[in-house]
Amino acid sequence: MPGNNPDRVIWFVGAGPGDPELITVKGKGLLDRADVLLYAGSLVNPALVASSPAAEKVDSWGMHLEDIIALMADRVRQGKTVVRLHSGDPALYGSIVEQIAELRNLDIMVKIVPGVSSVFAAAAALTTEYTPRGVSETLIITRPAGKTLEKDYIAELSRYPATMAFFLGSGHFADITAKLACPKDTPAAVIFHASWPDQQIITGTVADIAEKAEDAGITRSALLIVGRSVRGIDSGYQRSHLYS
Numbered sequence: 001m002p003g004n005n006p007d008r009v010i011w012f013v014g015a016g017p018g019d020p021e022l023i024t025v026k027g028k029g030l031l032d033r034a035d036v037l038l039y040a041g042s043l044v045n046p047a048l049v050a051s052s053p054a055a056e057k058v059d060s061w062g063m064h065l066e067d068i069i070a071l072m073a074d075r076v077r078q079g080k081t082v083v084r085l086h087s088g089d090p091a092l093y094g095s096i097v098e099q100i101a102e103l104r105n106l107d108i109m110v111k112i113v114p115g116v117s118s119v120f121a122a123a124a125a126l127t128t129e130y131t132p133r134g135v136s137e138t139l140i141i142t143r144p145a146g147k148t149l150e151k152d153y154i155a156e157l158s159r160y161p162a163t164m165a166f167f168l169g170s171g172h173f174a175d176i177t178a179k180l181a182c183p184k185d186t187p188a189a190v191i192f193h194a195s196w197p198d199q200q201i202i203t204g205t206v207a208d209i210a211e212k213a214e215d216a217g218i219t220r221s222a223l224l225i226v227g228r229s230v231r232g233i234d235s236g237y238q239r240s241h242l243y244s
Contacts, residue, residue, distance in 0.1 A: 015040075016048075037083050089115045136227055184207040188209040
């Protein structure tokens with residue numbers, strides 16, 4: 001069966017949200033022993049890339065899929081330890097399935113080390129949880145339509161009593177909030193570079209969060225969180241049965 005060769009393994013590692021100390025212990029161990037490190041451009045903290053003693057470091061930003069696959073396949077066939085470093089957790093908007101498919105066709109196995117997603121770093125920045133009792137039992141992670149997505153389901157999803165987290169929407173906050181079916185006074189927050197040294201938090205409501213983010217000059221690398229859970233201890237939560 002293709003992709004089951006134990007002598008040919010490429011490690012996909014989640015780098016975490018930005019803070020280099022938020023990579024997992026297993027992920028850091030792989031960085032420390034990597035011979036080849038392919039990383040996802042500016043989405044990965046340069047300090048984390050610099051911490052790896054890998055002899056070959058390749059910024060994959062702008063590279064075509066075929067070129068990335070060819071490079072990884074060549075190096076692993078040479079017996080080298082190859083690490084593919086993705087921002088956050090590779091399972092969220094990491095575009096890893098197509099890489100795995102190509103590698104398996106070349107009889108190369110992929111193993112994944114999960115990472116801390118920026119969506120959870122955003123909750124930490126807000127000092128909250130997404131599912132406080134009596135506020136929200138559901139977290140919806142989605143993205144707006146754009147150059148690489150023809151249609152989204154923001155209006156439909158926003159009818160549920162859930163916390164919503166929007167990836168890949170920094171340039172579309174006004175479009176996102178215009179589609180939301182929840183009340184305009186629903187709390188909202190924009191977190192730029194969650195866990196990075198230049199982290200920035202902007203809070204407001206569905207009615208004004210897009211304008212506030214625009215006034216702050218935030219046009220990239222930010223998450224939009226919508227829901228009462230944004231307000232943390234002021235969300236109107238009920239005491240959990242865990243502590244009753």
